[in-house]
Amino acid sequence: MALASSSRTERYKQGKALRHKTPREAHADLKGSLSRNAVALLAESDRDRVPELVPERYARMTLNPFAFLRGAAAVMATDLAAQPMAGIPVQAGGDSHLMNFGAFVTPEDNILFDVNDFDETLPGVDFTVDLKRLAASVAVAALAAGANKKQARAVASATVKAYRTHISTLAKLSPLEIWHSRIDLEQEIKQIGNRDLRRKLGVVIAKARGEGLSKDDNFPHLVSRDSPKIIDKPPTIFHLDPKADARHRLGVERVFAAYRGGLNPDRRRLLDRFTMKDLAFKAVGVGSVGTFCCVALFMTDDNEPLFLQVKQAQRSVLERLDGKLAYKGNQGSRVMQGQQLMQAASDIFLGSTQDDATGRQFYVRTLKNRRLGAVSEISEGEALSDYAQLCGRTLARAHARSGDPSAIAGYTGKSEVLDDAIASFAMAYADQTILDHAALVKAKNPPKSAKTITVKTAKAAKAA
Template structure:
């Protein structure tokens, strides 16, 4: 997807670009974003079912079980439903590299190679270029409203917090509209600096604790992070239903040639990354069930070991076409979907994983992206969804999303459109409340539909001590 380089003849000043953004209001008034356009005659359950055919069948019930827990859990897994609905909504006509699934829990803290602790967007499965900036912003605001209502806040309180998230986005975008492109590109959301602008004492203490632990021992590991079996033979411990080995009896559709994929992936890494990976040997691979929306798609974790037994875990995650293609048939990504994810993450994230790359499994035709397995989380929604803490956290996410959008979009044009007053804050907050109420209806419909479903089954195949079949983590060629 080659992009034509912009020439000096097409460049305009900051003042001109602010005016250009303001002019977009004539095409789409900011107030137009307030209403949830319909009719929403679609079946959310049917839209969710569209992707079931390409998932591991035995894990599909687990996906719906997770989504049934609460309206917020439903929203997390229903990105395709919201994309379908957003296709009916007004657009500002200002494109960015969109994340595609920018709800509250897809932001988080991580440590950079320079040992800085940043807060950033951390999920890019649905990322796509050329998408209106309001798509991500409405997804974020809706998730804020759903979280607030789920914490027994009033409709008025939920609307206020959603508006604050949008205001934080607008304010940070305005700051960046005055910065040079290089300064925008190098901007960061430093977690230590953010503590100073957070009013809620509990959230400040939580973030301070995360930073202290990260300085001492790295951020806390996810409960589902793989563990190594004791003994001389390095292998990943099975922990069904989230981590388990597939055996030879497993459905051939859910087997991939790990070693061959890593050989192809290795060729596209930068030479310094290749040299680092040369110090590790591939030893084992296991299937790993991941986030709510991705449960059942092919995802595994591979164990690499040094001669001294030091582990490196790389995650291989299936990349399917972005659900944002539902917005516009003209906005399609043609090529390896793993590459789409990698390019989108590099565009939006302040500091990307050094092992980020992509590959295709020739046998199955599936596309994948590969990265260091994340072992860090800021915390669950239950830990931040109380009153002022949720508001502060939502504003932090708003500023972070603005920084991510400013790298691909034009901050001056976006600022010109959004303006200096709270018109668009209030409009999108109204949309967020309306969509939160729709989400509750959709969640209830899923719970009702699940009433006729059988309980979740065990993972596919018999749990095996070693991977088998094409899923075997064979030793890569010596010359990788």
């Protein structure tokens, strides 16, 4: 529903009026047919992935229900299509689970906490889609960590409340104030009561500033500065043999020429100070495993490295919500535009390109170390609640840049009605996720010859 252009007060009233069409209590139930085959939905994208990495994708997803949820954005998008919508569109992240938030360093050397995954981003999507994805991930993570259902529900409710109260604060600001608002991680730490989480986020800040990368196996390393080649660390980072399969090929010169041509002149001049030296495949995340993703190593004449990530962009799973949402154009551009719209400070090398020979479309960005560690490291009671609330406030800020925070605040209101409703949904979806995970484990129960793969990749899955 398009909201009329008017004052903030009027838009607040318009948002509040939407409760008559979709009461906030309506978000509590998990609606639709859950007889759908989650395993079959996941398999739909297998044919577009690098075939050797499809088993790796499932090895990561079968580890636990939270790992399943991370990789099952398509399944949840299918389910969300049947859920009630408030009627207030935003630029949705599309995959706003707990682990898709991270730390960033701005050119001014500020450490920001922000959304950091935009593979599924799409404009014109109801704000409740991202909020339900986040709340469900909180509930699943809490249960996986040993919390009882009452505790898990309370954390999910607190997450929604954090979103609701921050969107209400943002609704009082001018558009420019909203645009320049940010989540300063160093300031946020001071408000977090849990000592262990404060320490954990302190480590994140250190990594965001580039410290400790040599100890992170999830980040590429060089043989040496004098030998500019990326070290293979399978199954996470490795060189593909382009002669083995056409699906492994990348027209490197054409792809990077198209990328360079799309950059603004100032960024192009900066990039030209580097020369490409190597290219390696990098298995990332959980749901993205098997999509074509590589790391390009660029070096200056003084052997100073720059790593650029080139990641395949496919159609957003959020198109499952409504065929009218289908994005027309380069999918890499969709990701780039969504990131620029939702993040407080975007990557200076962010761009898009395509490989005409294979038809693949890509987005390009600086490869950064955003790893927050395994969920188990932040999922102890108060720590998980504090972290989840930080994610809730961050999501509100991201939505306020593209959507109408006044209308959202009008709909969400000042009471805990929506908090309670979406917490109920989150718990119902957590139960469904546990069932879907069990179905995947049963379907992918590996033969003896494949058990070594599962063991080998378990650590990589936690680090992703």
